Amino acid sequence: MRWLVTGAGGMLGRDLTRLLRATPGVRVHAFTRAELDLCDAAAVAGAVRVVAPDVVVNCAGWTDVDGAESDEARAMAVNGTAVAGLARASAERGARLLQISTDYVFDGAARAPYPEDAPTGPLNAYGRTKLAGERAAQGHYVVRTEWLYGAHGRSFARTMATLAAAGKPVRVVTDQVGQPTWTADLAERLLLLGAGQAPPGVYHATNAGRTSWYDFAKRIYALAGADPGLVEPVTTAAFPRPATRPAYSVLGHDAWRPLPPMRDWNSALDAAWPHLLSGWGSVVGQAVGVGRQ
Numbered sequence: 001m002r003w004l005v006t007g008a009g010g011m012l013g014r015d016l017t018r019l020l021r022a023t024p025g026v027r028v029h030a031f032t033r034a035e036l037d038l039c040d041a042a043a044v045a046g047a048v049r050v051v052a053p054d055v056v057v058n059c060a061g062w063t064d065v066d067g068a069e070s071d072e073a074r075a076m077a078v079n080g081t082a083v084a085g086l087a088r089a090s091a092e093r094g095a096r097l098l099q100i101s102t103d104y105v106f107d108g109a110a111r112a113p114y115p116e117d118a119p120t121g122p123l124n125a126y127g128r129t130k131l132a133g134e135r136a137a138q139g140h141y142v143v144r145t146e147w148l149y150g151a152h153g154r155s156f157a158r159t160m161a162t163l164a165a166a167g168k169p170v171r172v173v174t175d176q177v178g179q180p181t182w183t184a185d186l187a188e189r190l191l192l193l194g195a196g197q198a199p200p201g202v203y204h205a206t207n208a209g210r211t212s213w214y215d216f217a218k219r220i221y222a223l224a225g226a227d228p229g230l231v232e233p234v235t236t237a238a239f240p241r242p243a244t245r246p247a248y249s250v251l252g253h254d255a256w257r258p259l260p261p262m263r264d265w266n267s268a269l270d271a272a273w274p275h276l277l278s279g280w281g282s283v284v285g286q287a288v289g290v291g292r293q
Contacts, residue, residue, distance in 0.1 A: 003194060004053035004095075005030045006038055006086070007060030011153035012100065016057060016187040023191065029053065033060060038082040048089040055194035056090045057098040058083065061133075065104070068125040069242040075125060080132030087137050096200070098193055099137035102130045103146040103178065103206075108246020116144075116202040116255045124243035134202070141193050142202045143186075146249050147216075150183035151275035160217045161276045164224035174214035174233040178249035179206035182268040184275075189262065198259065204251035207265035219266070223273055 003020050007013040008030035020028040029051045036047055038060045048056065061079050062068060068075035083099060090097040104127035105120045122128045134142045149157035157180065163170050189205040192198065211219075218228040236245065253261045262268075 001026050001055065001195075002051060002053045003028045003055045003057065004048065004051045005057045005059060006036055007058065008032050009034075010059055011148060011150040011155065012183045012186060013059035014152045015150055015183040016059060016190055019184070019187045019191060038086065039077050041082075041085040044082070044085055045089045048086075048093050048095070052093060053090075053095045055096045055098065056086065057100075057190055057194065058086055058137075059100055061100065062126070062129065065124065065126040065245075066242040068129060072125040072129065075129045076132060079126075079129035080136060083133040084136035087140060090140065096194060096196070097137055097140035098190055099133055099140060099142050101134050101142050101144045102127070103144060103249040103251060104246065105131045105134065105144065106246060106249070108248045110248050110250075113250045113252035114204075115252045116204055123246055126243060139200060141200050143190065143193065143205050144202065144251060145181055145186055145205045146251065147178045147180045147206075148183055148186070149180065149272065149276070151272075156180075156213065156216070157220060157269070157272070158276055160220040161224060164221040164226040164230075167226055167230070169230045169232065170217065171232045171234045171238065172214045172217040173236050173239065174212050175235050176245055176247055176249070177210055177212050179208070179210055179251060180216050180265045180269065181206045181262075182265075182272045184272070185262050185268055192259065198256070201255060203255050204253050205262065206251050206253075207262050207268045208253070209264045209266065210250045211265060216265075219269065220276075223269070 005017055008017050009032035017030040020026050062075040087097055105122050106114050107121035107123055120131055122131055149155035186205050214233045217231045221228045
């Protein structure tokens, strides 16, 4: 089985590529952004034609949430228009397309987990562009996820691990609730979908449970052997940002039945911890305020 992965240099793309290369019977062609510009429709169609994949996974995308507010057209070109081209190329090949999406397609006003078929209502430009990508991938697989952290790249979890190691105080929002998700676990879910173990449709792929950014940070400080009291709770209002963040981002997982759900975020963090440790870097400053990126 041949897989084509875009955005292979990113946090999720690297974990997925590593998993695929270790999977018997799988041949993976992984393209970084420098190697394949998703906005170059001719290049994308050519790559799909040459690779002739059975599965295409789009891990590429515009991820600058605040930047999308001031340049929605460019964000839409990457997250919406380019996905339409990739979907067409995949359909012509007869390949399964797995499009990575986000909880930002919802408005965050719910108080119970969003089912896969819940009405969408993005609060910001980034969410609108990702929703456009979902619509472009209609008939394929749409995989919504959130609060990602991995063994590579920047993430909230890695930042907290670094600050905790240095014994630094930090202010973290307590009024945003969601599901921290380990990219290695998400990669395994993508492998299941690509192998055809579930039909095309919308799937929520997050670690189970729920927490706030504040409680997530405290858990990381505790794992690091640092004082969780160094984490100070604040509200979102303390960190005004160009893009509005949803307050509630807990996603339901009914579409996976009868397959089991992903493990709880606490268990995933325990498994991820050695990988986060290996990525600790230097810390500048005595106190850092952190909200959602």
